[in-house]
Each structure stands twice: as structure tokens, then as C-alpha cells.
Amino acid sequence: MTKAVVNLTLPMVVEHIETALEDYPHYPYQKAFAIPDLRQKLIAYILSRVANSYTVLEEGENCTTFGDCSSYRKLQIENLAKQGIQEILQQYWEWIVHHIPSETESGLAPSHWFG
Template structure:
């Protein structure tokens, strides 16, 4: 059987992101992350900034991985990084939206070329 490499940190980050979004579900910013693409970008943002823990497992042993990584050690770090990532990604999305709105405004504005 082929051995599979599993990122334990990613499982922990995904769980923590879901918890954070659920706790702040009434917040408009959290609602933006119901978009799976934006949620994936948030996961990537956080994973790039923490130490990742990998383990090699045999097929069928994935269920025994629950709790292998000490989540408490990363808890505060993950909270901060998730909130930071949400802020960064939302600013990027808002800037993109403003550029789109601004460019569409200029496309419809009549030319003042001929006075």
C-alpha cells in the first residue's frame, strides 16, 4: 500500500477558520468568506505564515490523526493570523471592486474631448 503524507497543520487551520467564521457569522466581513475561493485564499495565507507539521500514514489511518497536533500551542497564533488574513484579503477585494467600478464609470462617461 502507498503511504500518504498528510498536513496536520492544514486540518487544524481549516477547523480554526470555520470556528472563527461561525463565531463572527453576523459580521459582514465574515459573510464574505462564505465564498469558497476566498476561504481557500485565507487558508493559504495562514499556512504560509505558520510552521506546518506533516505525518506519513497508511491508507485508512487518516481517522487516527485527530488530535495528533497540539492545537493549543497554535491557537493564539492562528487567531491572529486568521484575523490578519481576513483584513488583508478583504482590503484586496474592496480595492479590486473599487477599480472595477471606477473603470466602468470612466467607460460610460462622455468624452470632453470636443468641449
């Protein structure tokens, strides 16, 4: 049987990113991190700064747990998500403002011209 190594920390990180983004305004935060490249940068930012847990699964076996999830680890991931959101937004700000129209400019988009 084929075995696969699965990162148990990844689903936890994705969940904390979703939760953290809910606390921020739609523009520019939620819109920026809806872009797959920026979302991946945020995930990588967090995963590279936190201890990761892994498991080995047999082919066809599903993983239904996040592994050990201490309060300290949850808080660490939550803080890294908020820190990463700010750092990545700042680092890519010029790119973001050129690729995501602001909320005040959204009415100028062609899709809104004809109702």
C-alpha cells in the first residue's frame, strides 16, 4: 500500500486564517487574501514559524484530527495569522492597490454599468 505524509498543522492554520480575516474589513484585507498567491504566502508565513505535526496515512485513509492542539499552539497560530496578514499586506501593498479596485471605485467597474 502507498503511504502519504500529511501535515496536521495545515488545516488548523487555514481555519485560523479564516477566523482572523473575519475581524478585518472586506477591502483590502479579505479581498487581498482571497487571491490564491497571497493566501499561499500567508499560509507559508505561518507554517514556517510554528512547529508542525505530521502523520502517515495509508492510501484511501482519511485524517479527521488536527493532532495536538494546545491552547498555546492555537494562540501562537492566531497571533501569527494576524502578524502575517499585516506584514504581507504591507509588503505587497503596491501590487494589491493596482490589482484590487477599492470599494469606492467598484461602481466604476464595467460589470456595474448596465445594471
